[in-house]
Amino acid sequence: MDARNNPILVIDSGLGGLTVVRALLNRLPGERIIYFGDTARLPYGTKTPETIQHYIHQIVQWGLRHQPKHVVLACNTASALALPVMRGRFSPIPITGVVEPGARAAAGATNIPEPVIGVIATEATIRSGAYARAIHGRRHRAKLILTSTPLLVPMIEEGRSSDDPLVQLALKQYLKSMIDHKIDVLVLGCTHYPLLKKAIRTVVGPQVSIIDSAYQCAEDVAARLSRANLWASLRSGDDRNRFLAYVTDDPDRFAKLAPRFLGFVVDSPLRVAPEVLYQQEIRPAMCQPA
Amino acid sequence: MDARNNPILVIDSGLGGLTVVRALLNRLPGERIIYFGDTARLPYGTKTPETIQHYIHQIVQWGLRHQPKHVVLACNTASALALPVMRGRFSPIPITGVVEPGARAAAGATNIPEPVIGVIATEATIRSGAYARAIHGRRHRAKLILTSTPLLVPMIEEGRSSDDPLVQLALKQYLKSMIDHKIDVLVLGCTHYPLLKKAIRTVVGPQVSIIDSAYQCAEDVAARLSRANLWASLRSGDDRNRFLAYVTDDPDRFAKLAPRFLGFVVDSPLRVAPEVLYQQEIRPAMCQPA
Structure with missing residues (x-):
């Protein structure tokens, strides 16, 4: 297992983080990107720090199944309100933001x-x-x-x-x-x-x-991967094939709006319903013997 | 127990339903209103029917603890997408909307x-x-x-x-x-x-x-309560004392914006975190013996 070929997980409240994906795909032509857009609960911009931290925690937790080598909070609101807390909770996975x-x-x-x-x-x-x-x-x-x-x-x-x-x-x-x-x-x-x-x-x-x-964030990720010797050893591929998206609601709306942000057409993303995110945190607590 | 004095439950994605509350308080001066604003997951207007039905189901389920004599979906999006399904699921509780x-x-x-x-x-x-x-x-x-x-x-x-x-x-x-x-x-x-x-x-x-x-919805509720002989027997009271609100996020933002919709000042509402809504549906299923 070569961690260098693991994907970068990019988390956003909806679509805006796709401008970060675009910058990452341009800057890092060998990397694979897993994108998670929390479209069932967007926007984050009017919500409290506690709620946003909870949402981001659930998504990072869910994203661990993809063994990301790096996590990007591509949403400014999430970066501003949840980044230090998430770094503490998910150490040693590197988590960076846009702020x-x-x-x-x-x-x-x-x-x-x-x-x-x-x-x-x-x-x-x-x-x-x-x-x-x-x-x-x-x-x-x-x-x-x-x-x-x-x-x-x-x-x-x-x-x-x-x-x-x-x-x-x-x-x-x-x-x-x-x-x-x-x-x-x-x-x-x-x-x-x-x-x-x-x-x-x-x-x-x-x-x-x-x-x-978005551009500055991609430069920052590139520099960090370089310092950690984590650049992918894969050949560079078509942008569309290096990008896989998940959303919590309405894959079709996402697929319709995404090209404006990304610059290329995408298939409808896979859906992860919000209840899946809640189940993963409630289940373990409830399976413990009383 | 006199069902006539039970409250009316008004459900909305956020603040807009308060214009319905205002109309109900004016039209029905003896009634108590329980308001639920789903501010952690608003807006509903860009989300799918399945997601909106799931959210509304959770809130009606939660609201049953207040034994509402009538439920109003005060959000047009929720009325348009979830009303027939909710009527079927929660019968015989009367549920009406704004559409x-x-x-x-x-x-x-x-x-x-x-x-x-x-x-x-x-x-x-x-x-x-x-x-x-x-x-x-x-x-x-x-x-x-x-x-x-x-x-x-x-x-x-x-x-x-x-x-x-x-x-x-x-x-x-x-x-x-x-x-x-x-x-x-x-x-x-x-x-x-x-x-x-x-x-x-x-x-x-x-x-x-x-x-x-909003005005038409209040007229409709008044007519239905009248036909069902469910007008409250309480004396009319101060609007503020007949109104109790719950939100899923940021009670302070709600309290700041609410007076514009309601026409009177309110205390910060109580908070019901979204995980409480998920727990109530996950717990019973998981407590069953395997």
């Missing part, structure tokens, strides 16, 4: 001594303070503007793109304070947002560095 | 022989065909225009109201085809939407009958 790589890139994106850095993300990600901590840990003199932008995900999932006047108006409203304060860097703190990059660029202007946390 | 009363009111709102009736609702409600069946069953010559409007719920939950330009632009986009076809009646097929009634009225004009399914 740290994004924050590192934001901190390094400019030489200005007191840069103004904007972050857009879900309610729960902003409230967690994870980006503020991660950026200030590296650039303590940065001025941060954090804005939750809860309509962008449903707009993207409805099929809207940068050309839609409603998307443009929403971005103008959400980014107004950042433009007034002349931000130098803007972190896209949700894996859906790169799909609206063109409209975001138009609103913030050409001088702002836009940080895509 | 039938709304469709009945729409069918009766005009004397025009071939009225044009618009319905706005979630993706899942529209896809279910429940409104189309219910309206055509009464007015088979009605011309229907059905449009899913997935951004309206997150806009309302973000705190936006009729005065917001983004809300107005979204409504203009969503209702364009209905205006072009000169609708006579518009059904608000989601319990959140009455909160945007002012902006909807502005877009569709004064000649259109707007049907609020």
